[in-house]
Amino acid sequence: MSAISNKTTWITGIAIFSMFFGAGNVVFPLLLGKICGDQNLYATIGLLLTAIGGPLLGLFGAMLFQGNFKEFFCRIGTAPGYILMIITSLLLGPFAVMPRCLIVSYAALSSFFPGLSLFAFSILSAAVIFLLVFKKNKLLPILGMTLSPILLISLILIIVISLFGGKATHVEMTPIKALTKGLLVGYDTMDLIASIFFSVSIWSLLKTKLRTEHHAGKNYEIKVFMIAGSFAGILLGLVYIGFSHAASLHIPLLANTPSENLLTTLAYSSLGSIFGILANLAIGLACLTTIMSLAVTFTEILRNDFNMKKINHPTWIFIIVVITALFSNLGFSTIMNFIHPAVEICYPAIVVMTICNILYKTCNFKMIKSPVYVTLAITLIIKGIFVMKAL
Numbered sequence: 001m002s003a004i005s006n007k008t009t010w011i012t013g014i015a016i017f018s019m020f021f022g023a024g025n026v027v028f029p030l031l032l033g034k035i036c037g038d039q040n041l042y043a044t045i046g047l048l049l050t051a052i053g054g055p056l057l058g059l060f061g062a063m064l065f066q067g068n069f070k071e072f073f074c075r076i077g078t079a080p081g082y083i084l085m086i087i088t089s090l091l092l093g094p095f096a097v098m099p100r101c102l103i104v105s106y107a108a109l110s111s112f113f114p115g116l117s118l119f120a121f122s123i124l125s126a127a128v129i130f131l132l133v134f135k136k137n138k139l140l141p142i143l144g145m146t147l148s149p150i151l152l153i154s155l156i157l158i159i160v161i162s163l164f165g166g167k168a169t170h171v172e173m174t175p176i177k178a179l180t181k182g183l184l185v186g187y188d189t190m191d192l193i194a195s196i197f198f199s200v201s202i203w204s205l206l207k208t209k210l211r212t213e214h215h216a217g218k219n220y221e222i223k224v225f226m227i228a229g230s231f232a233g234i235l236l237g238l239v240y241i242g243f244s245h246a247a248s249l250h251i252p253l254l255a256n257t258p259s260e261n262l263l264t265t266l267a268y269s270s271l272g273s274i275f276g277i278l279a280n281l282a283i284g285l286a287c288l289t290t291i292m293s294l295a296v297t298f299t300e301i302l303r304n305d306f307n308m309k310k311i312n313h314p315t316w317i318f319i320i321v322v323i324t325a326l327f328s329n330l331g332f333s334t335i336m337n338f339i340h341p342a343v344e345i346c347y348p349a350i351v352v353m354t355i356c357n358i359l360y361k362t363c364n365f366k367m368i369k370s371p372v373y374v375t376l377a378i379t380l381i382i383k384g385i386f387v388m389k390a391l
Contacts, residue, residue: 008209009224012202013231014149018289019198020055020191020236026104026283028185029240030254030262033247037171039178040248044241046182051189052237054351058195059229061354063222064361067203069196070305072357076372085305087346088193093298094320096339097190099328101287101294103335106328107260108283122325125288130321133292152235154282158263159242162250162270169251187347188340192354197297246270260332295320345383349376 029047036043065072074081091097106121113121173181203225210221243263247254250266257265263283268276299316302308308316327335352375359365 008206009228010231012206012209012224013228014152014235016059016198016202016228016232017152017235018286019202019293020189020194020232021239021286021290025051025189025191025236025239026243026263026286027259028188029243030247030266031259032182032185033244033249034251034254034262035171036173036178036181036244037248037251038168039171039173039175040168040244042175042178043182043185044244046179046184047186047240047244048182048237050183050186051191051240052186052233054186054192055195055236056229056233057351057354057358058192059199060226061358061361062196062199063203063225063229064358067199069200072196073353075357075360075368076353077369084346084350085301087342088350089197089298089301091339091342092190092194092197092294094323095327096335097194098291098294098320098324099330100332100335100339101291102324102328103332104260105284105287107258107332108264108280108287112280119325119329122328125291126321126325129288129291129295130317132288133295133317150281150285154285155239155242158267158271158282159239159246162246162266163242164270168248187343188336190339190343192347193350194294196350196354197301198293200300201293201296258332259336291321291324295324341383345376345379348379349373351375 028051029044032043032047033040062069062072069085070081073085076084102122102125103118105125106118110116110121203221206225206228207221210224246266247262250269253269254262254265264276264280267282295317298320299313302316303311303313311319349372353368353372356365356368356371360368
């Protein structure tokens with residue numbers, strides 16, 4: 001059976017889409033359209049370069065290392081590699097991105113639970129997430145066959161109906177500034193970093209599934225991985241374009257709306273109060289699937305790469321979701337204020353590291369330390385200059 005016609009390829013692609021479509025992916029394309037208005041075309045190009053090109057680059061690079069991100073990171077040196085792994089995994093894990101997902105989910109679903117506090121919601125959500133990922137080998141079927149199609153259908157309906165009516169508001173912004181804004185917003189999704197870590201779960205589950213189907217062979221597995229990743233990238237790109245453009249048509253409506261409520265507000269306005277429930281469903285599923293993915297990934301990092309196997313898999317999942325629930329109570333803005341500076345500093349170096357690793361596997365290009373460290377130094381200098389100017 002060819003990789004394209006294999007059902008596992010498409011299930012994996014939809015699962016990858018769900019893994020990436022978390023809180024950042026809900027909020028930031030909408031926020032970009034709201035800010036850039038009639039300059040949204042240029043902003044969307046920037047967004048696609050970093051928020052689609054980045055994770056596809058990361059998936060391709062991680063695939064060449066067969067999901068071994070320890071080797072992927074430590075080519076810059078063992079100690080620096082581990083430090084970068086720790087920083088990025090903590091950001092993706094229960095201290096930043098996972099709580100952000102939970103906050104957006106609460107913003108969407110709180111109307112169904114009048115009087116339910118964020119703290120109570122976060123604890124209840126943590127319990128549900130724990131039950132769903134209790135056994136990691138159930139993750140791919142749950143994402144690919146159950147939650148993901150519902151999510152995808154909901155998003156398509158919201159986007160299509162939202163695009164009818166309205167006109168892009170004129171904003172005082174040059175095309176270059178809009179493009180730059182799109183590039184930076186794409187950074188905040190953190191999907192390049194996520195793709196490197198997600199590759200562990202995806203590669204492991206995909207190999208198991210294909211070998212169960214008697215499709216063993218590294219080349220076949222890589223082909224399926226590449227097709228599935230590309231399919232996920234296309235889906236993400238279409239959703240980003242749709243969300244960003246829809247928001248640019250409804251700027252007056254969204255002007256005073258908090259970031260975490262943008263999609264819910266847009267859906268209620270476009271679909272009406274009854275069908276607006278689709279927005280809540282879409283956001284809830286997106287956040288749920290992303291938290292599930294990150295919980296499994298973070299557990300694998302702790303157990304396999306930091307040699308913490310004395311604590312079993314279910315216990316780590318429990319610890320991670322509890323920390324996530326607690327940190328979510330800091331609020332969306334506080335968490336973003338924590339994430340953004342770290343991303344600005346780390347991201348360019350990680351992009352360069354990824355490119356060097358791809359060249360190493362495909363062209364035997366061995367240089368990596370100098371390009372990465374020079375990029376990091378330049379980034380720190382530029383960041384320092386902006387900080388000094390702001391004082």
